[in-house]
Amino acid sequence: xxxxxxxxxxxxxxxxxxxxxxxxxxxxxxxxxxxxxxxxxxxxxxxxxxxxxxxxxxxxxxxxxxxxxxxxxxxxxxxxxxxxxxxxxxxxxxxxxxxxxxxxxxxxxxxxxxxxxxxxxxxxxxxxxxxxxxxxxxxxxxxxxxxxxxxxxxxxxxxxxxxxxxxxxxxxxxxxxxxxxxxxxxxxxxxxxxxxxxxxxxxxxxxxxxxxxxxxxxxxxxxxxxxxxxxxxxxxxxxxxxxxxxxxxxxxxxxxxxxxxxxxxxxxxxxxxxxxxxxxxxxxxxxxxxxxxxxxxxxxxxxxxxxxxxxxxxxxxxxxxxxxxxxxxxxxxxxxxxxxxxxxxxxxxxxxxxxxxxxxxxxxxxxxxxxxxxxxxxxxxxxxxxxxxxxxxxxxxxxxx
Amino acid sequence: xxxxxxxxxxxxxxxxxxxxxxxxxxxxxxxxxxxxxxxxxxxxxxxxxxxxxxxxxxxxxxxxxxxxxxxxxxxxxxxxxxxxxxxxxxxxxxxxxxxxxxxxxxxxxxxxxxxxxxxxxxxxxxxxxxxxxxxxxxxxxxxxxxxxxxxxxxxxxxxxxxxxxxxxxxxxxxxxxxxxxxxxxxxxxxxxxxxxxxxxxxxxxxxxxxxxxxxxxxxxxxxxxxxxxxxxxxxxxxxxxxxxxxxxxxxxxxxxxxxxxxxxxxxxxxxxxxxxxxxxxxxxxxxxxxxxxxxxxxxxxxxxxxxxxxxxxxxxxxxxxxxxxxxxxxxxxxxxxxxxxxxxxxxxxxxxxxxxxxxxxxxxxxxxxxxxxxxxxxxxxxxxxxxxxxxxxxxxxxxxx
Numbered sequence: 001x002x003x004x005x006x007x008x009x010x011x012x013x014x015x016x017x018x019x020x021x022x023x024x025x026x027x028x029x030x031x032x033x034x035x036x037x038x039x040x041x042x043x044x045x046x047x048x049x050x051x052x053x054x055x056x057x058x059x060x061x062x063x064x065x066x067x068x069x070x071x072x073x074x075x076x077x078x079x080x081x082x083x084x085x086x087x088x089x090x091x092x093x094x095x096x097x098x099x100x101x102x103x104x105x106x107x108x109x110x111x112x113x114x115x116x117x118x119x120x121x122x123x124x125x126x127x128x129x130x131x132x133x134x135x136x137x138x139x140x141x142x143x144x145x146x147x148x149x150x151x152x153x154x155x156x157x158x159x160x161x162x163x164x165x166x167x168x169x170x171x172x173x174x175x176x177x178x179x180x181x182x183x184x185x186x187x188x189x190x191x192x193x194x195x196x197x198x199x200x201x202x203x204x205x206x207x208x209x210x211x212x213x214x215x216x217x218x219x220x221x222x223x224x225x226x227x228x229x230x231x232x233x234x235x236x237x238x239x240x241x242x243x244x245x246x247x248x249x250x251x252x253x254x255x256x257x258x259x260x261x262x263x264x265x266x267x268x269x270x271x272x273x274x275x276x277x278x279x280x281x282x283x284x285x286x287x288x289x290x291x292x293x294x295x296x297x298x299x300x301x302x303x304x305x306x307x308x309x310x311x312x313x314x315x316x317x318x319x320x321x322x323x324x325x326x327x328x329x330x331x332x333x334x335x336x337x338x339x340x341x342x343x344x345x346x347x348x349x350x351x352x353x354x355x356x357x358x359x360x361x362x363x364x365x366x367x368x369x370x371x372x373x374x375x376x377x378x379x380x381x382x383x384x385x386x387x388x389x390x391x392x393x394x395x396x397x398x399x400x401x
Numbered sequence: 402x403x404x405x406x407x408x409x410x411x412x413x414x415x416x417x418x419x420x421x422x423x424x425x426x427x428x429x430x431x432x433x434x435x436x437x438x439x440x441x442x443x444x445x446x447x448x449x450x451x452x453x454x455x456x457x458x459x460x461x462x463x464x465x466x467x468x469x470x471x472x473x474x475x476x477x478x479x480x481x482x483x484x485x486x487x488x489x490x491x492x493x494x495x496x497x498x499x500x501x502x503x504x505x506x507x508x509x510x511x512x513x514x515x516x517x518x519x520x521x522x523x524x525x526x527x528x529x530x531x532x533x534x535x536x537x538x539x540x541x542x543x544x545x546x547x548x549x550x551x552x553x554x555x556x557x558x559x560x561x562x563x564x565x566x567x568x569x570x571x572x573x574x575x576x577x578x579x580x581x582x583x584x585x586x587x588x589x590x591x592x593x594x595x596x597x598x599x600x601x602x603x604x605x606x607x608x609x610x611x612x613x614x615x616x617x618x619x620x621x622x623x624x625x626x627x628x629x630x631x632x633x634x635x636x637x638x639x640x641x642x643x644x645x646x647x648x649x650x651x652x653x654x655x656x657x658x659x660x661x662x663x664x665x666x667x668x669x670x671x672x673x674x675x676x677x678x679x680x681x682x683x684x685x686x687x688x689x690x691x692x693x694x695x696x697x698x699x700x701x702x703x704x705x706x707x708x709x710x711x712x713x714x715x716x717x718x719x720x721x722x723x724x725x726x727x728x729x730x731x732x733x734x735x736x737x738x739x740x741x742x743x744x745x746x747x748x749x750x751x752x753x754x755x756x757x758x759x760x761x762x763x764x765x766x767x768x769x770x771x772x773x774x775x776x777x778x779x780x781x782x783x784x785x786x787x788x789x790x791x792x793x794x795x796x797x798x799x800x801x802x
Contacts, residue, residue, distance in 0.1 A: 115573050174451045
């Protein structure tokens with residue numbers, strides 16, 4: 001029997017509390033929600049507890065992916081639960097103690113020991129056939145050639161599997177065969193498996209990053225994919241000659257509401273204002289109030305959420321956002337720009353939520369503060385010469401607000 | 402080389418047209434869209450052609466399920482394509498002629514011969530484990546005891562598989578263990594597999610149909626499920642003692658916008674106005690403009706479409722709506738009634754779209770006209786004594802408007 005921790009910090013604890021009693025356990029849960037500031041509240045905390053129950057032992061990273069919460073939140077919750085004797089730590093990740101197991105089975109009525117996610121398709125609902133499995137092998141090879149991410153414009157690379165599943169998904173839904181497909185940004189190189197499918201009439205990739213465009217060109221030439229690349233800053237309209245020229249657009253915009261509206265506006269231009277078309281949108285899972293704004297923006301453009309799969313996309317290195325995003329297939333008619341205006345100064349997450357991150361050198365242990373604007377992790381070299389770091393902490397950058 | 406038909410009726414045809422030429426084929430497609438009045442237009446027609454390409458030979462019913470279009474539309478399209486030499490008929494369903502195959506491969510660039518839907522989960526993303534497989538066997542048995550459907554209140558029975566997958570889906574998402582679950586209408590008996598899962602704290606079923614409630618009571622008593630049933634007409638608020646008492650609500654309302662708003666309002670009452678909670682909504686795939694209204698209603702109640710799976714639910718005997726509906730998991734916070742008013746005279750499809758249906762006796766061939774209000778198919782007995790009929794035609798009931 002242990003006591004309630006305080007944000008994971010060691011504090012002396014005056015009383016022993018028995019969490020087998022429902023009221024005490026509820027008190028603990030509510031305190032954790034308050035202290036750790038879990039925006040979705042009690043429900044998300046239960047998701048963490050349930051996820052560990054069904055998958056133990058499980059790493060913090062994997063919990064974050066499953067419950068779609070940022071890692072620091074999951075990590076704080078885990079620490080408090082450990083301090084209170086409910087969880088313990090093993091090499092393979094978080095585990096319930098016998099005491100903890102008894103508490104959640106009694107008070108939260110947990111009983112399902114293994115989730116029902118389809119083992120064949122991992123919940124995505126589609127599989128890669130022989131053709132797409134071969135495409136995946138090529139994509140794996142090419143994705144190693146990607147340049148270092150530029151976090152100031154929210155770059156973050158989807159895994160080769162994700163890019164290939166996206167292409168297979170679009171192919172399955174009939175959105176590639178004979179279609180003209182536009183990518184509004186493509187740091188994930190989703191255009192490569194799309195091109196390798198050899199199904200589209202035309203593929204155009206627009207992006208602001210020269211490094212990515214030249215890599216796409218290089219692969220396209222080598223594989224004879226006929227992908228056209230256009231350097232473009234989405235703060236401006238896409239070039240007039242590309243208005244109303246496409247059937248399908250794929251985009252994975254910055255995960256801010258203004259970034260979303262901006263990128264979706266460019267999608268609408270490509271499909272043709274007043275016309276119809278399909279958008280594939282990858283975007284991060286948000287707290288409900290923001291999520292509602294996301295869906296209202298989509299509907300305001302006369303697009304229906306025709307299909308919506310949480311956790312479809314996995315990313316490399318971006319553990320901080322829980323590492324997965326949803327994929328939405330949006331079908332529109334009489335399409336138009338979003339109703340609301342766009343704030344061009346709030347496009348990227350670094351602009352909306354200025355954050356300080358602390359990175360520790362994996363070689364010598366030195367710690368560096370990174371604000372993401374003046375100093376970026378991808379350019380950091382330790383005084384010892386190493387370039388390998390691990391993020392150990394992040395906090396709001398009050399100076400920047 | 403055949404000619405363009407006219408709504409499937411034989412007409413003399415003055416000219417031979419070669420559809421291998423893209424312009425001629427486009428002309429045919431546009432003419433079909435106009436004549437058959439496919440509300441989603443060219444896109445849906447392509448869906449039909451693609452579906453046959455990937456699944457041939459395929460029955461009209463199966464095409465309707467896959468493309469989510471009403472059977473009479475699919476049937477008319479099929480007939481015109483046959484008359485123009487693009488499709489042919491076999492015992493197992495629609496097939497391309499060699500001529501037709503060449504046309505769609507050349508003009509629509511079809512190349513994927515088999516879709517990528519996951520064979521393990523049929524695209525639903527979850528599987529039935531041993532426990533739910535056993536539950537399915539029981540549900541199959543009990544579903545045979547269901548009374549005859551009452552089409553005047555849009556009853557239409559989901560298959561036992563559908564009911565069981567729904568329960569498994571809710572269980573997987575953590576919405577059953579220790580939860581209080583309300584069913585706003587339950588002609589599908591989804592409460593039975595939910596109860597058999599033995600996970601919930603409480604299950605309450607409200608429905609207007611005494612026959613269903615007594616069947617649910619009978620099964621609940623026999624299996625010791627402890628399901629509580631309440632007879633209720635959803636045109637009125639649910640009884641006050643059930644306000645704010647549930648964590649999760651399941652509903653499969655009448656497929657009209659007013660029916661949707663009404664049933665969702667009752668869900669909100671059960672979850673608690675101003676509170677939070679989860680709704681599972683089964684509803685039919687609609688043309689985009691109506692679909693947009695559906696999603697705007699959901700968002701106006703402060704519910705996010707957290708997950709949205711088209712074609713999740715299959716129904717027995719209701720081939721006319723393409724036989725599948727979507728399943729949406731809606732997560733709400735600060736929840737409220739929908740913004741717009743509800744027209745209590747437009748709840749059921751028979752009230753919104755008065756339809757005359759013609760049924761042919763399978764024994765003697767006599768044909769009967771059914772308006773769904775004064776005369777209903779479930780009560781029909783042929784003069785020859787048979788009760789088995791097949792719908793052969795339907796049309797708008799202009800008298801009723």
